[in-house]
Amino acid sequence: SVSTQEGSTVAATFNAPTFVTILDPTRLEVDAYVDEVDIGGVKVGQQATFTVDAYPNKVFKGKVEAIHPQAVIQDNVVNYDVIIGISDSFVGLLRPTMTANVTITLNTLNGVLAIPMRAVKRENGKSFVMIPSGNGKGLVQRPVTLGRESGDFVQVKAGLSVGDKVFVPGGRSGPETQM
Template sequence: MKKWIVIAGSVLVVGFVGYQWIPSPLSTQTVSAQVRSAVVQKGTLNINISGSGTVQAVTSYDIKSKFANNEIDEVLAAVGESVKEGDELITFSDGSDPVTSPATGVITSLAVSAGERVTNGQVVAHVTNYNKLQTVVQIDELDIAKIKKKQPVELSINAFPDQVFTGKVAAISDEGTSSNGVSTFAVTIHIDKPDQLKVGMSAEARILTESKKDALYVPLDAVYTSKQEKYVVINSKIAGGTVSGNEKKTVQTGLANEDYVEITKGVTAGETVKLPQLAKASVSTNSSGNNQVSIFGGMGNAGRINRNFSGRGVN
Protein backbone atom coordinates (compact mmCIF):
# COMPACT_ATOMS: atom_id res chain seq x y z
CA MET A 1 0.00 0.00 0.00
CA LYS A 2 2.78 2.43 0.93
CA LYS A 3 4.54 1.62 -2.35
CA TRP A 4 1.52 2.77 -4.36
CA ILE A 5 1.22 5.93 -2.30
CA VAL A 6 4.89 6.79 -3.07
CA ILE A 7 4.38 6.11 -6.80
CA ALA A 8 1.24 8.21 -6.90
CA GLY A 9 2.97 11.09 -5.12
CA SER A 10 5.89 10.96 -7.56
CA VAL A 11 3.52 11.14 -10.52
CA LEU A 12 1.85 14.21 -9.06
CA VAL A 13 5.20 15.95 -8.50
CA VAL A 14 6.42 15.20 -12.05
CA GLY A 15 3.13 16.36 -13.46
CA PHE A 16 3.32 19.61 -11.48
CA VAL A 17 6.92 20.29 -12.57
CA GLY A 18 6.07 19.46 -16.19
CA TYR A 19 3.20 21.90 -16.05
CA GLN A 20 5.53 24.63 -14.84
CA TRP A 21 7.77 24.14 -17.91
CA ILE A 22 4.94 24.48 -20.43
CA PRO A 23 5.21 27.96 -21.97
CA SER A 24 2.38 30.30 -21.11
CA PRO A 25 0.00 31.07 -23.96
CA LEU A 26 1.00 34.19 -25.91
CA SER A 27 -1.36 36.85 -27.09
CA THR A 28 0.06 38.49 -30.20
CA GLN A 29 -0.64 42.04 -31.31
CA THR A 30 0.81 43.37 -34.58
CA VAL A 31 1.73 47.02 -34.64
CA SER A 32 0.83 48.48 -38.01
CA ALA A 33 3.66 49.74 -40.20
CA GLN A 34 4.06 53.50 -40.17
CA VAL A 35 2.77 55.25 -43.30
CA ARG A 36 5.44 57.62 -44.57
CA SER A 37 5.21 60.34 -47.19
CA ALA A 38 6.97 63.48 -48.37
CA VAL A 39 6.01 66.58 -50.32
CA VAL A 40 7.66 67.39 -53.64
CA GLN A 41 9.73 70.47 -52.87
CA LYS A 42 10.99 73.28 -55.08
CA GLY A 43 14.18 75.13 -54.23
CA THR A 44 17.94 75.08 -54.49
CA LEU A 45 19.51 71.65 -54.62
CA ASN A 46 23.18 71.60 -53.66
CA ILE A 47 25.64 68.84 -54.46
CA ASN A 48 28.54 68.66 -52.02
CA ILE A 49 31.54 66.39 -51.72
CA SER A 50 32.82 65.80 -48.21
CA GLY A 51 36.22 65.17 -46.70
CA SER A 52 37.83 65.40 -43.28
CA GLY A 53 41.15 66.78 -42.14
CA THR A 54 42.81 68.97 -39.52
CA VAL A 55 43.46 72.68 -39.32
CA GLN A 56 46.96 73.61 -40.46
CA ALA A 57 48.95 76.80 -40.98
CA VAL A 58 49.23 77.97 -44.59
CA THR A 59 52.72 79.28 -43.81
CA SER A 60 55.06 77.13 -41.73
CA TYR A 61 58.79 77.10 -42.46
CA ASP A 62 61.95 75.58 -41.08
CA ILE A 63 64.63 78.27 -41.16
CA LYS A 64 68.01 76.82 -42.16
CA SER A 65 71.61 78.06 -42.07
CA LYS A 66 73.39 78.56 -45.40
CA PHE A 67 76.85 78.60 -43.86
CA ALA A 68 79.24 75.96 -42.50
CA ASN A 69 81.11 76.40 -39.21
CA ASN A 70 80.16 80.07 -38.83
CA GLU A 71 80.01 81.32 -35.26
CA ILE A 72 76.80 83.00 -34.15
CA ASP A 73 77.31 86.50 -32.87
CA GLU A 74 73.78 87.31 -31.76
CA VAL A 75 70.30 85.83 -31.80
CA LEU A 76 67.86 88.68 -32.40
CA ALA A 77 64.53 86.82 -31.94
CA ALA A 78 62.89 84.73 -29.23
CA VAL A 79 60.31 81.94 -29.22
CA GLY A 80 56.81 83.43 -29.37
CA GLU A 81 57.98 86.66 -30.94
CA SER A 82 56.22 88.00 -34.04
CA VAL A 83 58.46 88.71 -37.02
CA LYS A 84 58.01 90.00 -40.54
CA GLU A 85 59.38 88.57 -43.75
CA GLY A 86 62.98 89.72 -44.14
CA ASP A 87 63.60 90.50 -40.43
CA GLU A 88 67.11 89.59 -39.22
CA LEU A 89 67.05 86.67 -36.80
CA ILE A 90 70.70 85.61 -36.42
CA THR A 91 73.99 87.44 -37.09
CA PHE A 92 77.51 85.98 -37.40
CA SER A 93 80.83 87.04 -35.87
CA ASP A 94 82.62 87.14 -39.22
CA GLY A 95 80.10 89.52 -40.75
CA SER A 96 78.46 86.94 -43.02
CA ASP A 97 74.94 87.62 -44.25
CA PRO A 98 72.47 87.22 -41.38
CA VAL A 99 69.73 84.60 -41.23
CA THR A 100 66.42 86.30 -42.02
CA SER A 101 62.80 85.24 -41.68
CA PRO A 102 61.37 83.79 -44.93
CA ALA A 103 57.81 84.77 -43.95
CA THR A 104 55.70 86.85 -41.60
CA GLY A 105 54.61 84.93 -38.52
CA VAL A 106 55.61 83.79 -35.05
CA ILE A 107 58.89 82.13 -34.07
CA THR A 108 57.75 78.76 -32.72
CA SER A 109 61.17 77.23 -32.08
CA LEU A 110 64.78 78.37 -31.79
CA ALA A 111 67.57 75.78 -31.82
CA VAL A 112 70.75 77.89 -31.45
CA SER A 113 72.29 80.54 -29.22
CA ALA A 114 75.14 83.08 -29.36
CA GLY A 115 78.63 81.58 -29.53
CA GLU A 116 77.56 78.32 -31.20
CA ARG A 117 78.69 77.30 -34.66
CA VAL A 118 76.26 76.21 -37.36
CA THR A 119 76.51 73.79 -40.27
CA ASN A 120 75.16 74.26 -43.75
CA GLY A 121 71.48 73.22 -43.89
CA GLN A 122 71.07 73.11 -40.09
CA VAL A 123 67.57 74.07 -38.87
CA VAL A 124 68.09 77.05 -36.57
CA ALA A 125 64.46 78.19 -36.08
CA HIS A 126 60.86 77.73 -37.21
CA VAL A 127 58.27 80.37 -38.16
CA THR A 128 54.50 79.86 -38.41
CA ASN A 129 51.77 82.28 -39.49
CA TYR A 130 48.64 81.57 -37.40
CA ASN A 131 46.60 84.28 -39.13
CA LYS A 132 46.29 82.23 -42.32
CA LEU A 133 44.97 78.71 -41.79
CA GLN A 134 43.91 75.86 -44.04
CA THR A 135 42.81 72.25 -43.98
CA VAL A 136 43.81 69.41 -46.29
CA VAL A 137 41.15 66.76 -46.95
CA GLN A 138 41.30 63.47 -48.85
CA ILE A 139 38.83 63.09 -51.73
CA ASP A 140 37.93 59.79 -53.40
CA GLU A 141 39.22 59.24 -56.93
CA LEU A 142 35.62 58.95 -58.20
CA ASP A 143 34.92 62.52 -57.07
CA ILE A 144 38.21 64.32 -57.63
CA ALA A 145 37.35 65.33 -61.22
CA LYS A 146 34.46 67.41 -59.86
CA ILE A 147 36.72 69.46 -57.59
CA LYS A 148 37.91 72.79 -58.98
CA LYS A 149 39.96 75.65 -57.56
CA LYS A 150 37.98 78.47 -55.89
CA GLN A 151 34.92 76.28 -55.25
CA PRO A 152 33.16 77.41 -52.03
CA VAL A 153 33.47 75.22 -48.96
CA GLU A 154 31.58 74.96 -45.67
CA LEU A 155 33.60 73.72 -42.72
CA SER A 156 32.42 72.12 -39.49
CA ILE A 157 34.95 72.27 -36.65
CA ASN A 158 34.48 69.81 -33.79
CA ALA A 159 35.57 72.43 -31.25
CA PHE A 160 32.80 74.80 -32.44
CA PRO A 161 29.79 72.54 -33.17
CA ASP A 162 27.32 75.44 -33.48
CA GLN A 163 29.33 77.42 -36.03
CA VAL A 164 29.91 77.04 -39.76
CA PHE A 165 33.18 78.32 -41.21
CA THR A 166 33.76 79.01 -44.88
CA GLY A 167 36.65 78.70 -47.27
CA LYS A 168 37.69 78.01 -50.86
CA VAL A 169 39.56 75.25 -52.66
CA ALA A 170 43.16 76.46 -53.04
CA ALA A 171 45.01 73.44 -54.46
CA ILE A 172 44.34 69.93 -55.79
CA SER A 173 47.02 67.26 -55.68
CA ASP A 174 48.17 65.82 -59.02
CA GLU A 175 49.09 62.52 -57.37
CA GLY A 176 46.88 60.25 -55.34
CA THR A 177 47.55 57.93 -52.43
CA SER A 178 46.37 54.33 -52.69
CA SER A 179 45.13 52.30 -49.73
CA ASN A 180 43.28 48.97 -49.90
CA GLY A 181 42.74 49.43 -53.61
CA VAL A 182 41.19 52.90 -53.28
CA SER A 183 42.98 56.09 -54.32
CA THR A 184 42.39 59.48 -52.70
CA PHE A 185 43.70 62.92 -53.57
CA ALA A 186 44.67 65.74 -51.23
CA VAL A 187 42.61 68.92 -51.61
CA THR A 188 43.81 72.07 -49.83
CA ILE A 189 41.17 74.48 -48.54
CA HIS A 190 42.04 77.99 -47.32
CA ILE A 191 39.80 79.11 -44.44
CA ASP A 192 38.28 82.60 -44.81
CA LYS A 193 38.12 83.80 -41.19
CA PRO A 194 40.06 81.45 -38.90
CA ASP A 195 40.26 83.84 -35.92
CA GLN A 196 39.00 81.32 -33.33
CA LEU A 197 40.68 78.27 -34.82
CA LYS A 198 43.89 76.59 -33.72
CA VAL A 199 46.28 74.35 -35.58
CA GLY A 200 45.41 70.68 -35.03
CA MET A 201 41.63 71.06 -34.67
CA SER A 202 39.51 68.49 -36.52
CA ALA A 203 37.55 69.73 -39.54
CA GLU A 204 34.87 68.33 -41.84
CA ALA A 205 34.67 70.03 -45.25
CA ARG A 206 31.72 70.14 -47.65
CA ILE A 207 32.84 71.30 -51.08
CA LEU A 208 30.03 72.72 -53.23
CA THR A 209 30.52 71.22 -56.69
CA GLU A 210 27.13 71.91 -58.24
CA SER A 211 23.98 73.84 -57.42
CA LYS A 212 20.62 74.21 -59.15
CA LYS A 213 17.94 76.76 -58.33
CA ASP A 214 14.20 76.13 -58.64
CA ALA A 215 14.75 72.38 -58.76
CA LEU A 216 11.96 69.92 -57.93
CA TYR A 217 13.24 67.26 -55.57
CA VAL A 218 12.12 64.42 -53.30
CA PRO A 219 13.86 62.13 -50.79
CA LEU A 220 15.99 59.46 -52.43
CA ASP A 221 13.84 56.59 -51.22
CA ALA A 222 10.74 58.10 -52.85
CA VAL A 223 12.01 56.97 -56.27
CA TYR A 224 11.66 53.31 -57.22
CA THR A 225 13.04 51.34 -60.16
CA SER A 226 11.33 48.53 -62.02
CA LYS A 227 12.65 47.16 -65.31
CA GLN A 228 14.84 50.24 -65.80
CA GLU A 229 11.85 52.52 -65.27
CA LYS A 230 11.99 55.09 -62.49
CA TYR A 231 8.74 56.05 -60.81
CA VAL A 232 7.17 57.57 -57.71
CA VAL A 233 3.89 56.75 -56.00
CA ILE A 234 1.61 59.77 -55.58
CA ASN A 235 -0.87 59.86 -52.71
CA SER A 236 -4.16 61.00 -54.28
CA LYS A 237 -6.43 62.89 -51.87
CA ILE A 238 -10.05 64.03 -51.75
CA ALA A 239 -11.72 66.76 -49.71
CA GLY A 240 -10.87 66.58 -46.05
CA GLY A 241 -7.45 65.10 -46.66
CA THR A 242 -8.59 61.49 -46.96
CA VAL A 243 -6.33 59.35 -49.15
CA SER A 244 -8.38 57.95 -52.02
CA GLY A 245 -5.67 55.88 -53.69
CA ASN A 246 -2.14 55.70 -55.00
CA GLU A 247 -1.04 56.74 -58.48
CA LYS A 248 2.18 55.48 -60.05
CA LYS A 249 4.01 58.14 -62.06
CA THR A 250 7.02 57.58 -64.27
CA VAL A 251 9.71 60.20 -63.64
CA GLN A 252 13.05 61.38 -64.93
CA THR A 253 15.79 62.28 -62.46
CA GLY A 254 18.68 64.72 -62.49
CA LEU A 255 21.06 65.86 -59.77
CA ALA A 256 21.24 63.95 -56.51
CA ASN A 257 23.01 64.01 -53.19
CA GLU A 258 22.86 61.63 -50.24
CA ASP A 259 19.43 62.92 -49.17
CA TYR A 260 17.48 64.16 -52.19
CA VAL A 261 17.13 63.60 -55.92
CA GLU A 262 15.95 66.08 -58.52
CA ILE A 263 12.86 65.18 -60.53
CA THR A 264 13.12 66.76 -63.99
CA LYS A 265 9.88 65.30 -65.36
CA GLY A 266 6.79 63.61 -63.98
CA VAL A 267 5.76 65.52 -60.83
CA THR A 268 4.79 69.02 -59.72
CA ALA A 269 5.64 70.96 -56.58
CA GLY A 270 3.33 70.26 -53.64
CA GLU A 271 2.36 66.72 -54.62
CA THR A 272 2.70 64.10 -51.90
CA VAL A 273 4.83 61.06 -52.68
CA LYS A 274 4.74 57.79 -50.81
CA LEU A 275 7.89 56.59 -49.02
CA PRO A 276 8.76 52.97 -48.21
CA GLN A 277 7.18 51.69 -45.01
CA LEU A 278 9.26 51.06 -41.95
CA ALA A 279 9.56 47.46 -40.72
CA LYS A 280 6.49 46.13 -38.92
CA ALA A 281 6.70 45.04 -35.30
CA SER A 282 4.90 42.08 -33.71
CA VAL A 283 4.44 42.39 -29.94
CA SER A 284 3.64 39.15 -28.07
CA THR A 285 2.49 39.20 -24.45
CA ASN A 286 2.52 36.07 -22.29
CA SER A 287 0.46 35.42 -19.18
CA SER A 288 3.23 36.87 -17.01
CA GLY A 289 2.91 40.21 -18.71
CA ASN A 290 6.26 40.02 -20.48
CA ASN A 291 6.48 41.42 -24.03
CA GLN A 292 8.44 39.90 -26.88
CA VAL A 293 9.01 42.04 -29.99
CA SER A 294 9.67 40.53 -33.41
CA ILE A 295 10.53 42.57 -36.50
CA PHE A 296 9.22 41.35 -39.84
CA GLY A 297 8.37 42.74 -43.23
CA GLY A 298 10.29 45.68 -44.62
CA MET A 299 10.14 47.72 -47.77
CA GLY A 300 7.06 45.99 -49.18
CA ASN A 301 6.68 45.08 -52.85
CA ALA A 302 6.70 48.59 -54.28
CA GLY A 303 10.10 48.04 -55.85
CA ARG A 304 13.77 48.63 -55.21
CA ILE A 305 15.05 52.04 -54.22
CA ASN A 306 17.16 53.52 -56.97
CA ARG A 307 20.28 55.28 -55.68
CA ASN A 308 22.20 55.31 -58.95
CA PHE A 309 21.66 58.98 -59.66
CA SER A 310 24.15 61.47 -61.07
CA GLY A 311 26.09 63.42 -58.46
CA ARG A 312 27.66 62.38 -55.18
CA GLY A 313 28.20 64.04 -51.85
CA VAL A 314 26.22 65.47 -48.98
CA ASN A 315 23.85 68.39 -49.07
Protein backbone atom coordinates in the same frame (compact mmCIF):
# COMPACT_ATOMS: atom_id res chain seq x y z
CA SER B 1 57.55 71.58 -34.80
CA VAL B 2 60.80 71.06 -32.96
CA SER B 3 62.96 68.12 -34.04
CA THR B 4 65.87 68.59 -31.65
CA GLN B 5 66.41 68.70 -27.90
CA GLU B 6 67.82 71.33 -25.55
CA GLY B 7 71.60 71.19 -25.56
CA SER B 8 71.82 69.59 -29.02
CA THR B 9 74.15 71.07 -31.61
CA VAL B 10 72.44 72.07 -34.85
CA ALA B 11 74.56 72.61 -37.97
CA ALA B 12 73.38 74.65 -40.95
CA THR B 13 73.56 71.89 -43.57
CA PHE B 14 71.14 70.51 -46.11
CA ASN B 15 70.33 67.65 -43.71
CA ALA B 16 69.80 69.84 -40.63
CA PRO B 17 66.72 68.82 -38.63
CA THR B 18 63.74 71.14 -38.30
CA PHE B 19 64.35 73.29 -35.28
CA VAL B 20 61.20 75.43 -35.18
CA THR B 21 58.15 75.81 -37.41
CA ILE B 22 56.30 79.11 -37.04
CA LEU B 23 52.62 79.18 -37.98
CA ASP B 24 50.60 82.26 -38.86
CA PRO B 25 47.19 81.64 -37.22
CA THR B 26 45.58 84.17 -39.59
CA ARG B 27 46.51 82.08 -42.66
CA LEU B 28 45.30 78.59 -41.79
CA GLU B 29 43.99 76.22 -44.46
CA VAL B 30 42.26 72.85 -44.52
CA ASP B 31 43.79 69.76 -46.13
CA ALA B 32 40.82 67.74 -47.39
CA TYR B 33 41.24 64.24 -48.79
CA VAL B 34 38.78 63.69 -51.65
CA ASP B 35 38.06 60.19 -52.97
CA GLU B 36 39.10 59.50 -56.57
CA VAL B 37 35.43 58.88 -57.45
CA ASP B 38 34.56 62.48 -56.51
CA ILE B 39 37.71 64.38 -57.51
CA GLY B 40 36.59 64.85 -61.13
CA GLY B 41 33.95 67.36 -60.05
CA VAL B 42 36.26 69.42 -57.83
CA LYS B 43 37.71 72.61 -59.33
CA VAL B 44 39.85 75.45 -57.97
CA GLY B 45 37.61 78.33 -56.89
CA GLN B 46 34.62 76.24 -55.76
CA GLN B 47 33.04 77.21 -52.47
CA ALA B 48 33.45 74.95 -49.46
CA THR B 49 32.11 74.80 -45.93
CA PHE B 50 33.46 72.84 -43.01
CA THR B 51 32.92 72.10 -39.35
CA VAL B 52 35.39 71.05 -36.69
CA ASP B 53 34.73 68.81 -33.72
CA ALA B 54 35.55 71.60 -31.27
CA TYR B 55 32.67 73.73 -32.67
CA PRO B 56 30.18 71.26 -34.18
CA ASN B 57 27.43 73.88 -34.66
CA LYS B 58 29.67 76.50 -36.30
CA VAL B 59 29.98 76.38 -40.10
CA PHE B 60 33.20 77.85 -41.46
CA LYS B 61 33.55 79.04 -45.07
CA GLY B 62 36.35 78.68 -47.57
CA LYS B 63 37.12 77.88 -51.18
CA VAL B 64 39.21 75.36 -53.08
CA GLU B 65 42.65 76.91 -53.61
CA ALA B 66 44.63 73.92 -54.91
CA ILE B 67 44.27 70.27 -55.91
CA HIS B 68 47.44 68.22 -55.60
CA PRO B 69 47.93 66.00 -58.68
CA GLN B 70 49.64 63.16 -56.77
CA ALA B 71 47.26 60.65 -55.20
CA VAL B 72 47.48 59.82 -51.51
CA ILE B 73 46.68 56.17 -50.77
CA GLN B 74 45.22 55.49 -47.33
CA ASP B 75 44.03 51.99 -46.40
CA ASN B 76 43.97 51.02 -50.11
CA VAL B 77 41.70 54.01 -50.91
CA VAL B 78 42.92 56.53 -53.47
CA ASN B 79 42.42 60.14 -52.35
CA TYR B 80 43.60 63.51 -53.59
CA ASP B 81 44.72 66.32 -51.30
CA VAL B 82 42.56 69.41 -51.81
CA ILE B 83 43.57 72.66 -50.10
CA ILE B 84 40.68 74.74 -48.77
CA GLY B 85 41.56 78.37 -48.06
CA ILE B 86 39.61 79.75 -45.12
CA SER B 87 37.79 82.89 -46.24
CA ASP B 88 36.49 84.04 -42.88
CA SER B 89 38.68 85.37 -40.09
CA PHE B 90 38.46 82.89 -37.24
CA VAL B 91 41.58 83.84 -35.32
CA GLY B 92 41.46 82.19 -31.93
CA LEU B 93 38.91 79.53 -32.90
CA LEU B 94 40.73 77.29 -35.35
CA ARG B 95 43.96 75.52 -34.49
CA PRO B 96 46.45 73.51 -36.53
CA THR B 97 45.67 69.76 -36.83
CA MET B 98 41.96 70.09 -35.93
CA THR B 99 39.81 67.49 -37.67
CA ALA B 100 37.51 69.09 -40.26
CA ASN B 101 34.42 67.71 -41.99
CA VAL B 102 34.37 69.41 -45.42
CA THR B 103 31.60 69.91 -47.98
CA ILE B 104 32.64 71.24 -51.40
CA THR B 105 29.85 72.82 -53.47
CA LEU B 106 30.29 71.41 -56.96
CA ASN B 107 27.45 73.44 -58.45
CA THR B 108 24.22 75.11 -57.37
CA LEU B 109 20.80 74.66 -58.93
CA ASN B 110 18.06 77.11 -57.96
CA GLY B 111 14.35 76.78 -58.57
CA VAL B 112 14.34 73.02 -59.15
CA LEU B 113 11.95 70.42 -57.82
CA ALA B 114 13.67 68.01 -55.43
CA ILE B 115 12.42 65.11 -53.33
CA PRO B 116 14.01 62.91 -50.67
CA MET B 117 16.03 60.12 -52.27
CA ARG B 118 14.30 57.55 -50.10
CA ALA B 119 11.02 58.37 -51.92
CA VAL B 120 12.51 57.06 -55.18
CA LYS B 121 12.24 53.41 -56.13
CA ARG B 122 14.30 51.90 -58.93
CA GLU B 123 13.30 48.88 -60.94
CA ASN B 124 14.69 47.57 -64.24
CA GLY B 125 16.71 50.75 -64.77
CA LYS B 126 13.70 53.04 -64.33
CA SER B 127 12.88 55.39 -61.46
CA PHE B 128 9.47 55.96 -59.97
CA VAL B 129 7.74 57.32 -56.88
CA MET B 130 4.58 56.27 -55.11
CA ILE B 131 1.73 58.81 -55.15
CA PRO B 132 -1.85 58.67 -53.80
CA SER B 133 -4.26 56.97 -56.19
CA GLY B 134 -7.00 59.01 -57.86
CA ASN B 135 -9.69 57.61 -55.55
CA GLY B 136 -7.60 58.38 -52.47
CA LYS B 137 -7.27 54.70 -51.52
CA GLY B 138 -3.77 53.32 -51.72
CA LEU B 139 -0.75 54.31 -53.72
CA VAL B 140 0.21 54.02 -57.39
CA GLN B 141 3.53 54.19 -59.18
CA ARG B 142 4.50 57.25 -61.19
CA PRO B 143 7.60 57.23 -63.38
CA VAL B 144 9.99 60.14 -62.86
CA THR B 145 13.07 61.45 -64.63
CA LEU B 146 15.78 62.34 -62.16
CA GLY B 147 18.61 64.84 -62.30
CA ARG B 148 21.38 65.76 -59.89
CA GLU B 149 21.67 64.40 -56.37
CA SER B 150 22.66 66.45 -53.35
CA GLY B 151 22.86 64.95 -49.90
CA ASP B 152 19.56 63.21 -49.20
CA PHE B 153 17.69 64.86 -52.09
CA VAL B 154 17.43 64.31 -55.83
CA GLN B 155 16.22 66.66 -58.56
CA VAL B 156 13.05 65.65 -60.44
CA LYS B 157 13.22 66.77 -64.08
CA ALA B 158 9.92 65.21 -65.19
CA GLY B 159 7.01 63.23 -63.78
CA LEU B 160 6.07 65.45 -60.81
CA SER B 161 4.87 69.01 -60.32
CA VAL B 162 5.12 71.38 -57.38
CA GLY B 163 2.37 70.45 -54.91
CA ASP B 164 2.20 66.76 -55.87
CA LYS B 165 2.21 64.38 -52.93
CA VAL B 166 4.70 61.54 -52.79
CA PHE B 167 5.07 58.70 -50.35
CA VAL B 168 8.28 58.95 -48.34
CA PRO B 169 9.04 55.78 -46.36
CA GLY B 170 9.73 56.70 -42.76
CA GLY B 171 8.55 60.27 -43.31
CA ARG B 172 7.78 62.32 -40.20
CA SER B 173 4.48 63.77 -41.35
CA GLY B 174 2.67 60.50 -41.82
CA PRO B 175 2.46 58.03 -44.69
CA GLU B 176 2.30 60.78 -47.33
CA THR B 177 4.51 63.79 -47.61
CA GLN B 178 3.59 66.67 -49.90
CA MET B 179 6.45 67.97 -51.99
